[in-house]
Amino acid sequence: MKRIHTFMLSAFIAVPAFGQEAAPSDTVPDSGPALTNTTIMILILLAFMILMLFVARALLKAAQAIEHAALNPQKPASAEPARMLEYAEWVALKKAKKAPPIWNKVLGLKPIEEESSLLLEENYDGITELNNPTPAWFMGLFYATIVFAVVYLLSYHVFDLGKLQEEEYRTEMAKAKSDHETFLANAANAVDETTVTESHEADVIATGQNLFAANCAPCHGDKGQGVVGPNLTDDYWIHGGKINDIFKTIKYGVADKGMISWESKLTPKQIASVANFILSLKGTNPAGAKAPQGDKEG
Ligand code: HEC
Numbered sequence: 001m002k003r004i005h006t007f008m009l010s011a012f013i014a015v016p017a018f019g020q021e022a023a024p025s026d027t028v029p030d031s032g033p034a035l036t037n038t039t040i041m042i043l044i045l046l047a048f049m050i051l052m053l054f055v056a057r058a059l060l061k062a063a064q065a066i067e068h069a070a071l072n073p074q075k076p077a078s079a080e081p082a083r084m085l086e087y088a089e090w091v092a093l094k095k096a097k098k099a100p101p102i103w104n105k106v107l108g109l110k111p112i113e114e115e116s117s118l119l120l121e122e123n124y125d126g127i128t129e130l131n132n133p134t135p136a137w138f139m140g141l142f143y144a145t146i147v148f149a150v151v152y153l154l155s156y157h158v159f160d161l162g163k164l165q166e167e168e169y170r171t172e173m174a175k176a177k178s179d180h181e182t183f184l185a186n187a188a189n190a191v192d193e194t195t196v197t198e199s200h201e202a203d204v205i206a207t208g209q210n211l212f213a214a215n216c217a218p219c220h221g222d223k224g225q226g227v228v229g230p231n232l233t234d235d236y237w238i239h240g241g242k243i244n245d246i247f248k249t250i251k252y253g254v255a256d257k258g259m260i261s262w263e264s265k266l267t268p269k270q271i272a273s274v275a276n277f278i279l280s281l282k283g284t285n286p287a288g289a290k291a292p293q294g295d296k297e298g
Contacts, residue, residue, distance in 0.1 A: 039158055110132075188268075189269050191269065193244050193248040196243055204273050207270070208277025208278070212274050223284065223286035224284070225286040225287070226289065231293070233281040234292045235283075236297070237297050238254075243276065243279060246275040250274060
């Protein structure tokens, strides 16, 4: 029996190996992972082998049963006629017949008193052997792993139904990367007048400069020297010269004085950049600078 099991196992290991060897030489370049003749052949072969193995197993079991019957002829029934039990005898019998612990059932164990019934006929110079078959649950598990292996192999390697680990890893990493990017973009845009911070980073200032030239220069001058709007390069501010104040002025504007609200036209990130650009203009003293307005700060 053991030999049959080993054979079954090795057959299952060998068949996929053939399949893998045969696959590359037989794949048609443009037809994708379709059912090739080789695959069908392997499947039929596999099914046939499984059938053959079960037939072999059944035959072996039958042979064993016949052998067992031949070696253990039925003892003739006791000649003693049946008699009524005394009550005390019956109680003693009941007590002796304790139900075996559930573990014994699950593990297929026999109580030690019944061990002698497991003794095999063979006797090698006084060494005897117990017939302790592997419990059914274990065999069930064993066959289940084989079935699982076949299903797994077919679905992942033959029919490409699922993603292999490496592909799964790649998709997850790609998703994490794009999630990270959206998160960063959102985080940069989550800024408002209470959280905005001063930045001297070159790309922030450069973005701010471009935005300023495109949107603000007509009123504040190309160098921030002031036209209709006030000079943004001096130390005097009408609405405050800290980064938070400047951000707030740009975001909400000063409607009745001609400064537009930029909240709907620029993203929070853009407002932060242009505010930082304005801060970088401090003390540049451009030609034709407008006279200071507001209160001196800093
Ligand atoms: C239509 C003309 C106009 C445009 C365009 C304009 N501003 Fe102004 N801005 C003004 C005026 C006018 C004021 C003065 C408001 C006041 O007197 O309260 C002002 C004030 C400001 C102040 C406050 C200055 C202070 O002293 O407190 C800042 C900062 C500012 N603007 C930034 C910008 C930025 C950045 C842009 C471009 C995104 C811009 N402005 C576009 C007209 C403009």
